[in-house]
Amino acid sequence: MKRQNLRTIALIISILTYLFIGAAVFDNLESKQEKTQKRKLDIRKYELMRKFNLTKGNFDELEQVVLQLKPHKAGVQWKFAGSFYFAITVITTIGYGHAAPSSDSGKMFCMCYALLGIPLTLVMFQSLGERINTLVRYLLHRAKKCLRMRQTEVSMANMVTVGFVSCASTLCVGAVAFSHAEGWSFFHAFYYCFITLTTIGFGDYVALQRDHALQNEPRYVVFCFVYILTGLTVIGAFLNLVVLRFLTMNAEDERKDAEQKKALLFTIGQPRGEARPLRACPCYIPERKHIGNSNKRRGLKGYYTEVLHFQTICSCLWYGGEEKTQGSLSMINPYDLSFSDPYMEQTGISPHFVEPGSSGCICGPRQCTSISSIAAGLNFLSPFRSFAKRRSSV
Numbered sequence: 488m489k490r491q492n493l494r495t496i497a498l499i500i501s502i503l504t505y506l507f508i509g510a511a512v513f514d515n516l517e518s519k520q521e522k523t524q525k526r527k528l529d530i531r532k533y534e535l536m537r538k539f540n541l542t543k544g545n546f547d548e549l550e551q552v553v554l555q556l557k558p559h560k561a562g563v564q565w566k567f568a569g570s571f572y573f574a575i576t577v578i579t580t581i582g583y584g585h586a587a588p589s590s591d592s593g594k595m596f597c598m599c600y601a602l603l604g605i606p607l608t609l610v611m612f613q614s615l616g617e618r619i620n621t622l623v624r625y626l627l628h629r630a631k632k633c634l635r636m637r638q639t640e641v642s643m644a645n646m647v648t649v650g651f652v653s654c655a656s657t658l659c660v661g662a663v664a665f666s667h668a669e670g671w672s673f674f675h676a677f678y679y680c681f682i683t684l685t686t687i688g689f690g691d692y693v694a695l696q697r698d699h700a701l702q703n704e705p706r707y708v709v710f711c712f713v714y715i716l717t718g719l720t721v722i723g724a725f726l727n728l729v730v731l732r733f734l735t736m737n738a739e740d741e742r743k744d745a746e747q748k749k750a751l752l753f754t755i756g757q758p759r760g761e762a763r764p765l766r767a768c769p770c771y772i773p774e775r776k777h778i779g780n781s782n783k784r785r786g787l788k789g790y791y792t793e794v795l796h797f798q799t800i801c802s803c804l805w806y807g808g809e810e811k812t813q814g815s816l817s818m819i820n821p822y823d824l825s826f827s828d829p830y831m832e833q834t835g836i837s838p839h840f841v842e843p844g845s846s847g848c849i850c851g852p853r854q855c856t857s858i859s860s861i862a863a864g865l866n867f868l869s870p871f872r873s874f875a876k877r878r879s880s881v
Contacts, residue, residue, distance in 0.1 A: 576688065620724055658718075665680065669697065683718070
């Protein structure tokens with residue numbers, strides 16, 4: 488099974504296991520608290536019904552009115568500032584739920600707006616995060632050089648450390664600011680920043696929803712908008728550094744598999760008659776400097792005669808395709824191909840053998856192909872004719 492398939496199956500199993508673990512933990516932590524709160528609210532409900540002499544129907548109607556009034560408690564939501572705030576929560580997929588379009592035309596535009604805005608925003612944050620990581624890597628490299636460190640290369644651990652510190656600092660700065668502006672505790676403000684910048688957006692804590700802040704505190708409004716966009720950029724850079732590296736592993740494995748298949752097809756199987764690139768043979772070839780000058784001055788007929796006297800020829804040297812065999816025979820030096828018995832006796836070289844598949848040589852595990860296998864083909868050639876095509880027997 489491919490590594491990509493194994494990795495996908497492992498991820499699916501891991502996510503399902505993680506979901507079961509999360510469900511068990513939340514059940515244990517929140518179930519009792521939920522029952523306690525429900526019991527307290529029911530008691531308070533019956534006290535109010537007795538106090539104001541309300542029937543169950545009257546109380547339900549009052550409850551619906553209160554729920555509908557809740558979004559308007561913070562003031563007007565659909566002026567430009569509030570609309571801009573809502574647009575940010577849409578395209579960043581935060582989705583607090585503190586405000587929602589009520590008209591059908593508004594709902595239709597919201598769907599179309601999100602359909603284009605969400606992918607555009609994701610691409611923007613990913614590209615911006617990549618640029619930030621490049622800048623941080625450059626600054627770290629320069630800092631290591633200035634400090635005269637022995638290892639100036641920026642490692643993945645360095646980048647992860649910087650990214651983690653940046654995320655933690657962004658969350659802490661936001662927690663301090665919102666705890667002061669909204670009257671929350673530091674922990675609740677930190678919780679709000681984390682839920683916002685990870686785009687979870689539960690909506691249980693929402694900034695700019697008290698004392699008509701959208702209309703009365705423009706500097707605070709600008710700070711909230713800038714903080715959300717900047718924080719999302721920092722988080723996007725960290726995710727680009729860590730998460731996207733794992734997302735590209737399948738693509739890298741697919742590319743490696745394709746290269747291996749291509750190399751395998753190139754080495755083993757090619758269509759008949761297709762030119763195969765000439766590769767170096769591991770057989771020993773004598774250097775030309777040992778060959779007499781008289782041999783170099785021999786004519787075309789002398790070369791042809793010497794070829795016919797060869798006892799062994801490494802077939803991989805002949806299996807070179809048709810690309811240049813249409814030229815003159817004078818371009819072929821027999822000493823570049825192999826060597827004859829008289830020369831072997833003079834130099835003391837034993838018949839050469841080659842292992843299959845080494846260095847691209849196609850010879851089998853035996854003495855290289857005898858000239859007798861191609862002698863018949865050479866008999867048809869005139870000393871002054873060129874090789875027309877490669878012999879299929881080689």
